[in-house]
Amino acid sequence: MDYLQTLVNGIVLGTLYACLAVGFSLVWGVLNVINMLHGSLIIFGGYLTYFAWHSYGIHPLLALPAVSLLMFAIGYLTQLTMINRVVNQPVLTTLTLTFGLDLILYNFMTVYYTATPRRVTLDLGVVDLGGVVIPFDRLLGMALALILTGILYLMMKRSKIGRAIVAVRMDSAAAALMGIKVNSIYAITFGIGSLMAGATGAIFAMVYPVTTNLSGAYLGKAFVVCVVGGLGSVQGALVGGIVLGIIESFAGQFFGPQHALTVGFLLMLVLLVVRPTGLTGVKGYE
Amino acid sequence: MISISSKLSGALLLAAGVAIGALPSPDALAQARDIKIGAPLALTGPLADEAKKQEVVWKMWLEKVNAAGGINVGGTKSKVQLVQYDYQSDGQRAAQLAEKLITDDKVDFLLSPFGSGHTKIVATIATRYETPVIACAASSESVFDQSSKFLYGTLSPNVGLFTPMIKHFREKLPSLKKVAVLGRDDVFPKATAQGISAAAKAAGLDVYYDQLYAVGTMDHSASLSAIKRGNPDWVYVTGYTQDLILARKQMQDLGVKAPIITMLAGPAYKEYIDGLGNLANGITSSSWWHQATSYKGVGVWPTTESFYSEFVAKEKSDPDYVHASCAAATVLLQDAIERAGSIDKKKVSEALAKTDISTFYGPIKFSPNGMNQPRDLPIIQVQDKAVKVLAPSDIKNGDMALIK
Numbered sequence: 001m002d003y004l005q006t007l008v009n010g011i012v013l014g015t016l017y018a019c020l021a022v023g024f025s026l027v028w029g030v031l032n033v034i035n036m037l038h039g040s041l042i043i044f045g046g047y048l049t050y051f052a053w054h055s056y057g058i059h060p061l062l063a064l065p066a067v068s069l070l071m072f073a074i075g076y077l078t079q080l081t082m083i084n085r086v087v088n089q090p091v092l093t094t095l096t097l098t099f100g101l102d103l104i105l106y107n108f109m110t111v112y113y114t115a116t117p118r119r120v121t122l123d124l125g126v127v128d129l130g131g132v133v134i135p136f137d138r139l140l141g142m143a144l145a146l147i148l149t150g151i152l153y154l155m156m157k158r159s160k161i162g163r164a165i166v167a168v169r170m171d172s173a174a175a176a177l178m179g180i181k182v183n184s185i186y187a188i189t190f191g192i193g194s195l196m197a198g199a200t201g202a203i204f205a206m207v208y209p210v211t212t213n214l215s216g217a218y219l220g221k222a223f224v225v226c227v228v229g230g231l232g233s234v235q236g237a238l239v240g241g242i243v244l245g246i247i248e249s250f251a252g253q254f255f256g257p258q259h260a261l262t263v264g265f266l267l268m269l270v271l272l273v274v275r276p277t278g279l280t281g282v283k284g285y286e
Numbered sequence: 287m288i289s290i291s292s293k294l295s296g297a298l299l300l301a302a303g304v305a306i307g308a309l310p311s312p313d314a315l316a317q318a319r320d321i322k323i324g325a326p327l328a329l330t331g332p333l334a335d336e337a338k339k340q341e342v343v344w345k346m347w348l349e350k351v352n353a354a355g356g357i358n359v360g361g362t363k364s365k366v367q368l369v370q371y372d373y374q375s376d377g378q379r380a381a382q383l384a385e386k387l388i389t390d391d392k393v394d395f396l397l398s399p400f401g402s403g404h405t406k407i408v409a410t411i412a413t414r415y416e417t418p419v420i421a422c423a424a425s426s427e428s429v430f431d432q433s434s435k436f437l438y439g440t441l442s443p444n445v446g447l448f449t450p451m452i453k454h455f456r457e458k459l460p461s462l463k464k465v466a467v468l469g470r471d472d473v474f475p476k477a478t479a480q481g482i483s484a485a486a487k488a489a490g491l492d493v494y495y496d497q498l499y500a501v502g503t504m505d506h507s508a509s510l511s512a513i514k515r516g517n518p519d520w521v522y523v524t525g526y527t528q529d530l531i532l533a534r535k536q537m538q539d540l541g542v543k544a545p546i547i548t549m550l551a552g553p554a555y556k557e558y559i560d561g562l563g564n565l566a567n568g569i570t571s572s573s574w575w576h577q578a579t580s581y582k583g584v585g586v587w588p589t590t591e592s593f594y595s596e597f598v599a600k601e602k603s604d605p606d607y608v609h610a611s612c613a614a615a616t617v618l619l620q621d622a623i624e625r626a627g628s629i630d631k632k633k634v635s636e637a638l639a640k641t642d643i644s645t646f647y648g649p650i651k652f653s654p655n656g657m658n659q660p661r662d663l664p665i666i667q668v669q670d671k672a673v674k675v676l677a678p679s680d681i682k683n684g685d686m687a688l689i690k
Contacts, residue, residue, distance in 0.1 A: 002511065009507035107330045115334045117528040119535075121563035126539055135539035208504070209528040209561055213332040217502045245505075252508025257499035258471055260508065 005132050006249050012138045014245020015238075019145035019203060020218050021225035022152060022237040023196030029232015030169045030189045032091055033083060036098040039219030040105045041194050045071055045201020046210040047113055053120050053205075060120055064144075064202040068195045075194025079187040087186055102215075110212045117209035124206075137206040144203050146238075148196065153234040165189050169232070227268045230278025239280050243267075320365045321357060321629055323619070324387030325397045326408060331375025335557075336400035336423065336608060342601060343613035344368055344397065347620075350586040357620050360627035369393055377407050384411040394629050395419070397615060398437075400608070402426035403473040409437040418622075418635045422615035423608055425574070426477040430655040436631075438638045440611045440618060440650060442658045444478055447550070447572040448485035450662045454677050455520065455546055455570075456489075458686045462520060462546070466495035466513040468506070468533070470525035478550050479524045486522075494518075503529070506536045513542055520546040527552060531561045538565055545688040546570060553668045554606050566668045568689040570676070575610040575647055576664045578675045578683050583644035585617030593646045614647035 024038045048067045052058040078101065079087075086093050124136040156162040167175040168185045176182045201210075208214065221244075226232075229240020244264050251263035271278060325344065328337040348368050356363040369391045373380040380399055387393045388411070396412050396419040398405040405424035412419035413434040421429065421439040430439060456462050465486045469479020476498060483496045494516045497509060510533070513521060521544045523533050530552040537547070552558040553571040562569075577594045587593035593613060597605045605613075618641065623629060626637035642651045651659050665677045667686055674684025 002515070005511060006508065009505070009511070013505045013507070110330050110334045114338070115332065116557040117531055117561050118557075119531055119561040121561070121565075123535075123538070123563070123565070126541075133540055135536075138539075209531045211528050212334075213526075213528055214504075217504060220502065221504070248505065249508055252505075253512065256497045257468070257503060257506070257509045258497060259500070261500045261502060 006253050008132050010246030010249030012142050014242030015142040015145040017225050018238045018241025020200045021222040022149050023193035024222040025226045025237045027193035033094040037102045039215040040102050041197035042201045042218050043215050045198035046205040049202040049205040050118050050210045060206050067202050068199045071198025072191040072195040076187045076191035079190035084183050115212045117211040119209045120205045141203040149234050224268045230280035236280040320367050322367045322393040323395050324393030325370040326373045326380045326383040326399050327370050328375040329372035333375040333400050339608045340612045343609050347616040358624050380404050381407050384408045388415045388417050402429045405429050420615040422612035430657050436635050438656045440614050441574050442660050444481050446660045446663045448482050452489050464518050465491045465493045465520045466518040468509050468523045469498050471498040475524035482522050506533050510540050510542045518544045522548045524550045527558050570667045573607045573664050573666050575607040576675050579681045581648050584621050587646040590646045610647045614645050617645050
């Protein structure tokens with residue numbers, strides 16, 4: 001039963017990891033932009049959700065669509081007005097730009113909201129499945145994570161915009177010749193990445209304290225998930241997240257909590273050497 | 287020729303002597319200028335909240351001191367300037383700014399940043415330049431192990447957190463035996479986790495779980511499941527507020543129960559109680575100060591009540607031990623300058639070493655290593671979302687309630 005509980009803990013944690021990494025993976029895979037802003041965008045989504053709940057009594061699940069759309073608009077405009085200007089430059093240039101934008105957003109939030117940890121104190125209870133306990137808010141987060149990544153997967157496969165994003169990812173010059181407005185697709189992609197960050201923030205506000213102190217931890221985790229799962233694909237983020245969650249969970253049990261994260265990073269290093277495309281082996285959104 | 291030259295020299299010497307006699311002494315010159323106190327503060331980054339607590343009380347003190355004409359230095363009042371920089375919670379930057387404050391801004395004294403780690407960094411620089419530095423938020427003895435004659439800390443050692451707590455809990459729960467300790471792998475939380483573990487073992491308790499978790503841990507399920515299996519009487523968790531909120535919530539989710547749950551320093555902070563709501567009830571902790579105390583002493587706040595009421599009027603919230611300790615650091619510095627009658631760094635440092643004063647924060651008298659002397663620290667518990675002091679008996683305002 002102990003191992004089953006550890007496994008379930010790992011899967012639930014892993015889907016939350018997938019949720020925070022999928023938007024980051026999309027932007028990196030399609031735009032070749034390492035979005036250093038991603039962790040802060042999640043926190044910003046968390047703050048919007050927290051204050052909607054705290055000030056107006058709006059349930060985080062009701063706030064989630066509005067927060068996500070707002071974050072889409074912010075991401076879309078950020079890409080259109082700033083990142084598009086340097087999107088074809090070497091990756092270090094875009095990384096530096098998003099790093100600078102992250103400093104601005106991070107410090108804005110720290111000054112405006114303060115770094116005081118806040119939490120949506122709903123405490124929804126637990127689900128007990130024959131002795132295996134799952135906190136309901138994490139289960140909800142897991143379900144939402146699966147739904148959101150599922151929608152994103154279908155959108156990339158079936159919708160016109162999704163196919164356009166894939167086309168731009170494969171060959172932006174050819175896509176432009178086919179009449180695709182590349183800059184617009186870039187902006188939409190970054191917008192979707194931000195939307196996913198906002199949705200993650202709304203979900204995480206029910207599970208974790210909302211504080212800028214966690215911005216770096218979220219970004220670091222997104223990196224590891226992308227490398228483990230395979231960069232630039234929805235299924236890669238999902239597989240990477242779940243594998244990392246399970247490994248950290250068992251590592252915490254067998255080697256102690258002090259070494260759980262180390263084992264996750266070791267896995268990343270091993271994969272970088274033996275399988276650089278990650279566990280799914282998928283490259284991009286083909 | 288020789289005699290003319292001798293007479294001329296004599297006259298010149300006499301003139302110089304008269305001139306020197308007419309001039310104020312170097313000390314008097316120094317006293318005429320403003321006193322500059324440097325403060326590297328983590329106003330942005332992960333430690334921003336704590337740094338703002340320091341900034342708030344230092345500015346409160348500055349306003350009061352300057353409104354009264356300044357600090358009395360050997361009979362002359364000198365105004366005080368606070369020169370502060372944001373080191374962005376980056377230790378390396380804290381060191382650079384401490385050096386800049388001393389060498390470029392020419393500050394006379396330093397107030398150290400929040401936390402044992404960054405205090406040690408700044409203290410190393412201050413010691414190199416023989417500049418007195420007062421630490422108000424560092425309680426790990428490892429910070430004070432370099433025999434610096436310029437570093438003084440208002441918090442008493444961590445050891446005061448452990449033994450009285452174990453004694454008190456044993457009185458309230460005579461069957462207390464099995465203890466689980468989970469600490470963040472970081473300077474202060476690690477030191478306290480190791481401290482309570484050692485003290486509990488020395489007291490004959492069974493510390494069956496004793497682990498550290500890495501900085502950046504987003505899930506405590508594995509640790510808490512292991513703790514649950516041991517049926518603890520007492521769970522002791524250390525970390526920063528976001529860690530403790532997460533750990534407490536996961537304890538509830540996973541059904542980890544114990545009659546005593548202690549989190550350091552969670553309940554000492556209002557944000558911890560706000561972030562947990564009812565889940566905060568029953569959690570015990572230690573604190574270096576609480577407003578329920580009633581000390582009297584020197585400085586701009588003659589009583590605990592005067593500091594508390596002024597703070598509440600200004601900030602619309604209760605102060606915690608960081609506020610109080612950092613405010614006491616400024617009271618201490620003022621007192622040392624006045625006792626030294628000078629702003630000479632060495633003289634003030636000597637005066638600091640001889641400190642034996644009472645303040646609104648409590649007594650301040652330094653051990654040879656520069657730390658405030660050990661004393662029994664308040665043991666607190668959250669009851670109905672409010673903090674009650676359980677011990678020492680002279681300041682207690684509530685009885686301990688075991689968690690059911």
